Amino acid sequence: MIEIPPAFVYLLGLLLLPALTGGARKVWALVVGVAGLLLAVSLPSTAPDLAFGFIPGIETVLLTVDPMRHLAGGIFAVSGLIALTYAAYRDLPAAETIGILASIGAAMGIVYAGDLITVFVFWELLALASLAIIWFSRAPESSGAGYRYLLFHIFGGACLLGGIACTTVATGSAAVGPVADGAGLLFMLAGIGVNAAFIPLHTWVPDAYPRASVVGSVALSIFTTKAAVFLLAAIGGWGVAVAYMGGAMALYGAVFALMQDDIRRLLAYSIVSQVGYMVAAIGTGSVAGIDAGLAHMVNDILFKSLLFMAAGAVILRTGLQRLSDLGGLLRTMPATTLCAVVGGLALAGLPGLNGAVSKGMAIEAAGAVPYLSPLLLVSAVVTVIYVFRFLYLGFFRPAAGTREGLLPKDPPVPMLVAMGATALLCLAIGVFPHLLTDFLPGGTAAHAFAPAHLLESVGIFAAAGALLLLVPPLRRPWTGVETDIDALYIRAGHGVVWFSSHPLVHAADAIGSAIERVVGRFKHISANPTVAFQIAGKTVALPFVRAFSGSETSRAYEEELMFLKDHYPDVQTTIWGGGYGLIFISIVAFLYFIIDITR
Structure with a gap:
């Protein structure tokens, strides 16, 4: 028997939502939630991996089951059904309901994926689903918050993809597991860190969560950061630096939660703090630490x-x-x-x-x-x-x-x-x-x-x-x-805008003017190169002629120079003397000698 990835239940179920309205849409969402939960809890612990070879040389595993995945999949399915029940108090916009179901499906996809390529696909789907929840809340400030959320998660997704690419090239495998030291580890940690709200990459949490609807905030609080915690635990082997990052998150988030007046902003900072406990425990690298992190998740x-x-x-x-x-x-x-x-x-x-x-x-x-x-x-x-x-x-x-x-x-x-x-x-x-x-x-x-x-x-x-x-x-x-550390981002952004609109523009104008002058000079010289070089040579020699020659010779020299300038480029002159030819031949012979001895 081929087991079905629970994520597919949610993703296939949401396809019917746009065609439903009112009570039918709410009932269907609940039916999908119940079906996903039943499938998740019924997966046997010894189920064989559901793998495909979509990418040559890399096995794509859409479903793998172990105790860690059983636990995470179960809580995501239970909490997803609770969120859908909570949402049934009114008719949500179709897009917001789709975002909630897609969030559950994406989180389940991350949990049961056995390779990093599949993880990345669902990772990006989770970001898009959360963005839909934020943007369709109809709150006045949701548009800007969603845009900032998108910027953070584009950066995080790019880092995660870079880490996956480096790891796959280095090891030849994309299986979910410990990552070797190097660029792949740093990129992957940064990518996971954005979703897990590492300091100072955390500001999207208190920025976005209070701007969602009351239902959207519940869904957002469940999936994005917790899916990152699960992936952090599933990969493992991070080192104590991650543990100390968790400690910093715990204290930083708690202090900022204490300073809030907005109740959802307070709870958003509390997410940062409590995820810090999970990250700190997982960062210890011990079995007890990973269990503690998952339990607190x-x-x-x-x-x-x-x-x-x-x-x-x-x-x-x-x-x-x-x-x-x-x-x-x-x-x-x-x-x-x-x-x-x-x-x-x-x-x-x-x-x-x-x-x-x-x-x-x-x-x-x-x-x-x-x-x-x-x-x-x-x-x-x-x-x-x-x-x-x-x-x-x-x-x-x-x-x-x-x-x-x-x-x-x-x-x-x-x-x-x-x-x-x-x-x-x-x-x-x-x-x-x-x-x-x-x-x-x-x-x-x-x-x-x-x-x-x-x-x-x-x-x-x-x-x-x-x-x-x-x-x-x-x-x-x-x-x-x-005011949080994002004030520094805003100031840095203003600095970039100022630098781009003032010094950078002036520098570009100066460079453009210099290039125009150089091009104009070359164009001027190319009109009659022989006379141009004669004028340049005579201009350089003029002070010496005046210093060491008589007045008649100097006057004649100056008149000849003025004649060349006044009639340039139409004046015609010849290169007289055989010395020029000898010099040219000597230069060519010297260059040939240099090339020959360097072979």
Whole structure:
């Protein structure tokens, strides 16, 4: 029996979407999501590779199955179905629905691909699908955000393709696996790093995600960065530099999340931070580290999509998305508040929720790399603080008096079903970690309720609580800081534009004028070369004639020079004397001698 790549279910299913409208389109999308999930979970672990020879000498593997792929494929299919359920609350534009289904299909294609060529094809499809989600959100700033997203991912795709080409040429194989040191490794790491939001290639995440629709943000939070994390784990062998990059991402993203007022921008920076935990764990290179990175990938998909769904429900009902404008939602949106609390505390790493399981595994695995665990612990403290701000300012803080009677109710049933199912998964994995760890490729166990881990969690929450008590501004709303390292990109872009429009243009004009003068001079000389050289020679000799000859001779010399200039190029003269011929013959003979001895 030939197994079907799950990606094909989604990609074939979306072909029918443009012909459907209203409820039929929503039902069909859900049917495709269910079919993809059933196919993914039914794939046998010993299924033979589905390979083709599209490229001479290179085997293209559309389907290969192992425990790592089972885990990633399962969570992408589950989260994709949850996102489609959440989207069923209204009729999405066909293009946006196609973008969501294509994103699921592309992510599944990356997961089950056995060669880098296939990975690259689905990699680019994922970028295009995400771009469709951003551009068709109809948000005022989505056009510019999508364009900037496209620029980043063109660069990332080009780097990934360069790395694949270098690796394939060097090894003769395009199989997914460790990459040898050299240009191929650097190019591939840069290409994956764009999608994984490596610092400083991360700015597309907080730029694009808040500009998508409330449904689009949920889909975006699931696939692009997590597919990059999976590929990072599947290739492996990166070295501790990647682990330290993960630590930097964890702290950088957490600090910038703390400084945000826009709730989706806060969650976007949180993606950067939590992906940092995954990258740090995978970068250690150990089995426990790879398992920890994959486990946190699964858990972050769950609690981060839950938080984006809760944020979307708030935006849908209030039309507001800044913490400084929110408050008092507990009374009128209790179900949404409960889901937000579950997602937020899971993100913060509260024992009993899924975030504590994998975050503890990541910090423990990071202990193999000097100074990495303390960096992740500090990031965890900052995470608790910005989670507190998100929950308190958005849901528990008393509402402003003028808006007391205007607070909305919980969102439609499809949104509540999607949020409730995700919250239950966060709780189930938190209470029973083996529901996740049994599927890890290395079989690493989690010790979420071990005394050492519980003490670590107590220390993190105690440190965050102390800072919240000692620093009152942390408990108050602020306008937020939206300037990131992309300000340097913008300044550099302005510099390039200025250089191109001023110094470069002036230099080009000067070079053009110089070339015109040189061409004009050559044209002038070519009209009568013999007389031109005579004029040049006489002009050079004139000061010496004046200095060493009498007045009559000088006057005659000057008159002859003026005559040649005035009548150039019509004046005719001859090269007199046999000496010129002898000189010419001597030059030719000398050149022949030089050429002969250098053979």
